[in-house]
Amino acid sequence: xxxxxxxxxxxxxxxxxxxxxKAPLPIVICGRSPQVSSAVTRGLxxxxxxxxxxxxxxxxxxxxxxxxxxxxxxxxxxAVLIGGGYTDEDLNLMKVSCRGVPPIIWLKxxxxxxxxxxxxFAEYGMEIGGIARAVxxxxxxxxxxxxxxxxxx
Numbered sequence: 648x649x650x651x652x653x654x655x656x657x658x659x660x661x662x663x664x665x666x667x668x669k670a671p672l673p674i675v676i677c678g679r680s681p682q683v684s685s686a687v688t689r690g691l692x693x694x695x696x697x698x699x700x701x702x703x704x705x706x707x708x709x710x711x712x713x714x715x716x717x718x719x720x721x722x723x724x725x726a727v728l729i730g731g732g733y734t735d736e737d738l739n740l741m742k743v744s745c746r747g748v749p750p751i752i753w754l755k756x757x758x759x760x761x762x763x764x765x766x767x768f769a770e771y772g773m774e775i776g777g778i779a780r781a782v783x784x785x786x787x788x789x790x791x792x793x794x795x796x797x798x799x800x
Contacts, residue, residue: 672787673698673722675714677707677741678730682768683775687728690776694784698724704737708744715748725792726752728779734758738797750795752786754779757799775800 674695678684679702688697698721699714701707715724729738738755745751756775778800786792 671696673724674726675699677701679732683772686769686772687776690773707741728754731756753797
């Protein structure tokens with residue numbers, strides 16, 4: 648699987664931070680499946696914590712701006728990870744709803760050809776979480792978390 652190859656490459660070149668070196672940073676996950684979102688959460692550890700999980704594009708449009716505003720009492724997420732069950736149009740609608748919010752990293756898992764049997768939720772979620780962690784660590788090491796870019800996984 649190409650994403651596993653990318654994950655291995657990124658994982659081999661990106662050092663994982665330790666809690667003593669850098670505190671885990673909060674992110675938001677937008678995914679249609681609570682089971683996959685839970686596995687993604689585990690794949691992001693120890694470098695990132697999940698501040699919120701959003702289960703529909705409509706909830707993302709409605710709730711993301713509030714979650715991403717600075718000074719709302721909780722740590723401000725540095726990224727939003729959009730699952731493969733969301734379309735590019737869903738991503739764009741959520742980004743538009745967040746206009747006026749400080750720039751944030753957007754990660755979008757590509758939609759996969761799901762012909763044949765579906766992968767186990769835990770395996771798929773851990774894979775996406777690990778890839779997202781490696782990509783975020785690379786962005787973090789370059790000091791570009793506040794650039795407001797979109798990356799496709």
